[in-house]
Amino acid sequence: MISFRSLSERAISSHDQVARALGMEILAGKHLVGSNLPNEADLLARFQISRTVLREVLKTLSAKGLLAAKARVGTRVTHPVHWNLFDAEVLSWKVAIGLDDDFRRDMAEIRRLIEPRAAALAAERRAEDAIAAIRTALDRMRIVDQEAVRFAQADLDFHLAIGAASGNLLMRSIASVIETALAASFSPIAPREHPELHAETVAKHEAILDAIVAGDAAAASAAMLGVINDAAPRNEGGAGQHGTTQ
Template structure:
C-alpha cells in the first residue's frame, strides 16, 4: 500500500505466541509493507539476517521461501533476493492481510478496503436475497439484535457487525464469494473499531437500523434493494471513519 499523510491506525493487539518461523516471516513482511525494505531493494546479507534473528540458516531460508511464495520476494541465482513490486504481493492471502492490519491502517488501505467491499458485499447481499434459508435469517437477526443492545462495548459491537456481514456472505451460497469475504474479516473487524457507533446511542441505533434494513430486504427477497442498502452501510461507515480521522 502506498504512503499516506495521516498516521496509520493501530490494530487490536494479539497475545499469540509466534513460532521462530512466524517471527522471521512477520518481521520481514512488516519491513516490506512499511517501506523499510523498498521494492527492488536487495535483502541484507544472510549473515546479517542470521545475526538479527538468532536462528539457523535453515529456518531463515524457510522464512524467505514463505515470503517468496506470497509474492514479496524474488529469489534469483547470482542476482540475490530482492523485494518485489507491490503489484505482485498477494493481498488475498489471509496472513498478508493480517500483517498489513497489524502494521496499522492508513488512508490508502482504508480506501482500498472500502473499494473491495463495494464490489463484493452488495453482490453478496443480492445473492443472499435469492438464496437465504431460515437458518441464515436467524443468524442475521441475532447479529442485528446484538448491535441494538445499549451499553454494548466497542469490541462487541464490532463483533456483532462482523457476524452480520459473515452471515450475509454465507447466505449467498457462493463458496468463492464466501472465501473472498472470509479473507477480509480481519481487516473488517479492525475497521469496525475505528469509529464505533457505540459512542453515541442515537448513532448506534441508526447504524443498527441501517443494518436491519439489509436483513429486511433479504428476507423480502429484494436483491437490488438489499444491494443498495448494503452499499449505503459501507459508505456511511467509511465516511464516518474518514471524517473522524480528518477531525
C-alpha cells in the same frame, strides 16, 4: 527496523514471528522495492535462527508475493503489484502497520464490488439457517449496554454471515478477509456512549436483513451499499464519518 522482540515474547526462533517481522518491514517500505534483503549472515545474527528456519521464512514470503529469489542475484523485494493482499497474514500485517488513505479507498472500492452482490444473492437464496445467523448477529448489535469491542464483533459477524448467506464460497472467502481487516483497522463505537449513532447503525443493518428476508435482491444490495458508503473514507481520502467498523 521493526524490533523482533517487540512483536512477541515467544521463542526468537519462531518461523511465524520472523516472517511477520520481515513481512511488516517490507509492507512498511523498510526494504525498498527491487532491493535485496540483508544477507543471510546478518539475518541469522539478527533473529538467532537456523539456516533451515530462515530459508522456510523466505519461501513463505516468496509464496505471498513479497520476495523473489534468483540465482546470482539474491532475494529481492518485489513490486507491490505482486503482493498477495488477499492473503490473511499479509493483510493482517498491513493492518498492524496502519492503513493509509489510499488503501482505505481501495478497500472501500472492493467492498462496493463484493458485498452488495453478496447481499443480493442472500436475498435470492434465502437459506433459513443463513438468515438465522444474520438475525442473531443483528440482535447482538442491538444491545445498548455493551462494550465497543463486543458491538464491533457483532457487526463483523453480521457481514460475515451475509457473505456465507450468498452461497458463493469464493465470495464468502474474499468477504471474510476484507471484513476481518476492517474490524481490526477501525475504532468501534460504544453503543451506550453514542446512542443516536448506535440506533442509526442498527437500523441500516436491519434494512439489509429485512430486504434479504423479503427476497428483494435490489433492496438488499442498495441497503448494503449505503452501509459501506457510510463507513468509507469521505471523498475517498480521510477517515470515515463514523467510528463504526462497517
